[in-house]
Amino acid sequence: MADGGNAIYLCVDANGRKELTDNGRKGCKQLDLPGLIAAPPARRSEAPRPRAPVSTPGDFPKVDSAQQKARDDDRRAILAEELEAEEKKAAELRKEYKDGLPDRLGNERNYAKYLERVASLRDNIARTDKNIDALKRELANIK
Known part of the structure; x- marks a missing residue:
């Protein structure tokens, strides 16, 4: 069985709808999922990190300004x-x-x-x- 922090529960409401959740409550059954490795919860306190600028490889084909102007x-x-x-x-x-x-x-x-x-x-x-x-x-x- 998964430990309490990574447990998955199957809950069925009065209308018969099934829901999977990570917090068990009355009427929910803990599922036995061998080898379950739950992902850590997302960190919400950190601001997204800016992406590093992408550099163009030196051998990347280039278009001269006259040709680009003609295309435009x-x-x-x-x-x-x-x-x-x-x-x-x-x-x-x-x-x-x-x-x-x-x-x-x-x-x-x-x-x-x-x-x-x-x-x-x-x-x-x-x-x-x-x-x-x-x-x-x-x-x-x-x-």
């Missing part, structure tokens, strides 16, 4: 194209959505189908707006 320019151009496409998509979706009252299509005789399409349009607009915000953040983060 390419990335900026790609993100700008994606942003333009998303903004165009958002404008088309908003035009179709018409402030929540889009025109009913011929196959939407069932009102539930219409409402489903309206909800889908609203979700697509929200998703597109999030994409636009993310692209703007990415563009702002480029050096």
Whole structure:
């Protein structure tokens, strides 16, 4: 059996739910776990130690500033194209959505189908707006 400091107890409440705990109370059964080595309790009084700075190995490949600038320019151009496409998509979706009252299509005789399409349009607009915000953040983060 594990000693009192490292003992594990199985407790069952009135509803039959089982719980494993390290403090025995009435109605709990101490489990026999041979070779149990419990981890010491976490120290809460110590502040986390700062990590040592990571140094780059001397043979690590480096990119010169002109090449990095070219990469950043390419990335900026790609993100700008994606942003333009998303903004165009958002404008088309908003035009179709018409402030929540889009025109009913011929196959939407069932009102539930219409409402489903309206909800889908609203979700697509929200998703597109999030994409636009993310692209703007990415563009702002480029050096």
